[in-house]
Amino acid sequence: xxxAESSFHxxxxxxxxxxxxxxxxxxxxxxxxxxLPLARESGDADVDVYVRRLKTDASERRKAIDxxxxxxTSWFRDNAPYQAFTDVLLPQAIAARxxxxxxxxxSAACSSGQEAYSLSILxxxxxxxxxxxxxxxxxxxxxxxxxxxxxxxxxxxxxRGLPATHLVRYFTRVGxxxxxxxxxxxxxxxxxxxxxxxxxPLPTFDIVxxxxxxxxxxxxxxxxxxxxxxxRVAPGGALLLGSSETTLDLTDSWEREAVGRVQVHRxxxxxxxxxxxxxxxxxx
Amino acid sequence: MMLQGPxxxxxxxxxxxxxxxxxxxxxxxxxxxxxxxxxxxxxxSAATSVTGAWNGVVTVEIPDAVAHTATERMLxxxxxxxLTTEDVADAVGELVNMIGGNVKSLMPGxxxxxxxxxxxxxxxxxxxxxxxxxxxxxxxxAPLRITVLARRDAPTQAADRSARNSADTxxxx
Amino acid sequence: xxxxxxxxSRAMRSIxxxxxxxxxYETTEAEHGQAALDHLExxxxxxxxxxxxxxxxxxxxxxxxxxxxxxRWRDVTLMMVTTESEHGQIVRALAAGAHEYVIKPFTPDAIxxxxxxxxxxxxxxxx
Numbered sequence: 001x002x003x004a005e006s007s008f009h010x011x012x013x014x015x016x017x018x019x020x021x022x023x024x025x026x027x028x029x030x031x032x033x034x035x036l037p038l039a040r041e042s043g044d045a046d047v048d049v050y051v052r053r054l055k056t057d058a059s060e061r062r063k064a065i066d067x068x069x070x071x072x073t074s075w076f077r078d079n080a081p082y083q084a085f086t087d088v089l090l091p092q093a094i095a096a097r098x099x100x101x102x103x104x105x106x107s108a109a110c111s112s113g114q115e116a117y118s119l120s121i122l123x124x125x126x127x128x129x130x131x132x133x134x135x136x137x138x139x140x141x142x143x144x145x146x147x148x149x150x151x152x153x154x155x156x157x158x159x160r161g162l163p164a165t166h167l168v169r170y171f172t173r174v175g176x177x178x179x180x181x182x183x184x185x186x187x188x189x190x191x192x193x194x195x196x197x198x199x200x201p202l203p204t205f206d207i208v209x210x211x212x213x214x215x216x217x218x219x220x221x222x223x224x225x226x227x228x229x230x231x232r233v234a235p236g237g238a239l240l241l242g243s244s245e246t247t248l249d250l251t252d253s254w255e256r257e258a259v260g261r262v263q264v265h266r267x268x269x270x271x272x273x274x275x276x277x278x279x280x281x282x283x284x
Numbered sequence: 285m286m287l288q289g290p291x292x293x294x295x296x297x298x299x300x301x302x303x304x305x306x307x308x309x310x311x312x313x314x315x316x317x318x319x320x321x322x323x324x325x326x327x328x329s330a331a332t333s334v335t336g337a338w339n340g341v342v343t344v345e346i347p348d349a350v351a352h353t354a355t356e357r358m359l360x361x362x363x364x365x366x367l368t369t370e371d372v373a374d375a376v377g378e379l380v381n382m383i384g385g386n387v388k389s390l391m392p393g394x395x396x397x398x399x400x401x402x403x404x405x406x407x408x409x410x411x412x413x414x415x416x417x418x419x420x421x422x423x424x425x426a427p428l429r430i431t432v433l434a435r436r437d438a439p440t441q442a443a444d445r446s447a448r449n450s451a452d453t454x455x456x457x
Numbered sequence: 458x459x460x461x462x463x464x465x466s467r468a469m470r471s472i473x474x475x476x477x478x479x480x481x482y483e484t485t486e487a488e489h490g491q492a493a494l495d496h497l498e499x500x501x502x503x504x505x506x507x508x509x510x511x512x513x514x515x516x517x518x519x520x521x522x523x524x525x526x527x528x529r530w531r532d533v534t535l536m537m538v539t540t541e542s543e544h545g546q547i548v549r550a551l552a553a554g555a556h557e558y559v560i561k562p563f564t565p566d567a568i569x570x571x572x573x574x575x576x577x578x579x580x581x582x583x584x
Binding site: 029030033034036037040067155156158159160161163164165167168171172173 | 475476479480542543544547548551555556557558559560562563564565566567569570571573574578
């Protein structure tokens with residue numbers, strides 16, 4: 001199984017343009033593995049032939065992009081942000097919240113809820129005894145919020161990204177679907193929220209997940225959204241965007257920091273802009 | 285006595301998932317009215333039984349054309365290639381195995397799924413089985429029927445798997 | 458890398474074989490657990506076993522138990538691929554030592570994704 005360098009570059013470029021997701025050097029095998037089933041379905045001899053097809057076939061391009069970004073319905077999507085959560089961000093939030101023993105997380109544009117429930121799994125495994133956590137899952141779509149509340153996923157959705165041990169620990173069968181356990185549900189609240197308008201009253205969050213949604217807005221709206229979110233992130237807290245989304249060029253009120261394999265955005269406090277010391281979190 | 289079976293919605297979801305996972309998305313599975321006239325052409329029938337907390341049989345009946353296309357897709361063969369009876373029986377058996385296995389998990393457990401049985405022609409249901417769900421569908425214009433039957437009287441003990449296994453190993457000893 | 462595919466259905470073995478050979482694996486097939494054990498006893502050293510549950514002679518669950526009981530084969534990854542999808546069955550299989558579990562029906566990307574999770578995607582791209 002192989003993919004020519006030129007095919008890989010074409011595909012990586014296509015994905016980056018359409019979704020901001022990055023396929024970097026070293027990930028050729030992953031692109032080849034994910035495109036091969038589609039190549040077979042189209043009757044193409046190999047991935048390179050299929051990539052040639054992509055250049056003129058818009059609907060195949062769509063399918064290829066879906067396969068390469070493993071669409072939204074995946075548990076622990078991209079894995080790296082969840083690794084960063086486990087290794088650095090959650091420990092930092094715990095260090096900062098000793099007084100209240102409560103960690104607040106926002107899954108903004110939560111879609112069908114896999115991000116929120118993936119985080120809930122990690123919290124169940126890592127939050128110390130006696131602590132509470134709240135994950136606020138918001139979306140502009142009431143249909144999506146109903147899905148999050150129901151917490152039910154099809155067998156096909158369960159096959160993606162979820163280790164079997166998590167499946168049996170946190171889900172039960174209901175008819176032909178799988179439903180999240182009460183322990184996962186306990187921590188997740190849903191709320192209708194349109195990012196592009198003024199926010200309703202919201203708590204201050206330690207960690208905000210705003211992944212792969214800014215791309216749907218124009219520049220001005222992106223700036224507004226980031227400004228509104230800035231006001232809701234605790235000093236020393238963290239904002240995570242999609243794989244290669246960045247606040248660069250959008251606003252200078254966020255500081256970018258590499259955490260593991262992801263970029264984390266820290267809100268710069270107004271006082272810091274005048275050179276005064278701002279509260280910082282202990283390094284993870 | 286009310287016989288239990290999977291609801292039609294759940295059964296349809298199961299068949300849909302099996303079909304689209306292995307036989308492609310290009311032609312959808314569509315609901316159809318049962319049409320005795322369209323049962324022309326040789327039919328393949330496959331059955332698998334579930335024994336335990338719930339006792340029943342799941343059958344799949346499909347015409348030759350559907351059986352052949354399904355076999356080609358599952359074996360990764362070029363369309364129109366010659367197929368043996370064993371090839372087709374194996375592929376159709378696996379389809380009923382997957383549908384039956386998923387039906388089993390929709391019903392109360394614990395229970396055991398039998399190995400599939402495949403025949404050309406229709407399988408007449410014995411009198412101790414009653415139909416609880418029947419799904420008539422079309423796929424690329426051809427009819428298929430999936431039926432779930434439940435036993436009227438539960439057997440006094442679950443099928444003895446070890447007895448069946450030792451019967452099988454006798455030949456390979 | 459080598460995969461041992463264990464299923465009594467030739468069609469299913471064929472489907473799984475195509476998925477993993479596309480990923481660069483070489484494959485061996487077996488119709489049931491006993492035949493698979495015979496391969497292992499004969500010196501086959503697969504990286505991965507894809508195992509159906511319901512098979513004649515020796516079922517997949519028993520195969521998993523036998524493999525995990527034997528230190529010779531402790532480095533073999535065991536992934537069930539089966540219609541058995543009750544919660545209790547999955548728990549039993551994992552408790553017996555299966556590393557992963559795919560429920561039939563599945564799409565090829567589900568298998569690819571599980572292999573990614575297990576770190577079993579061949580990363581070398583042949584020239």
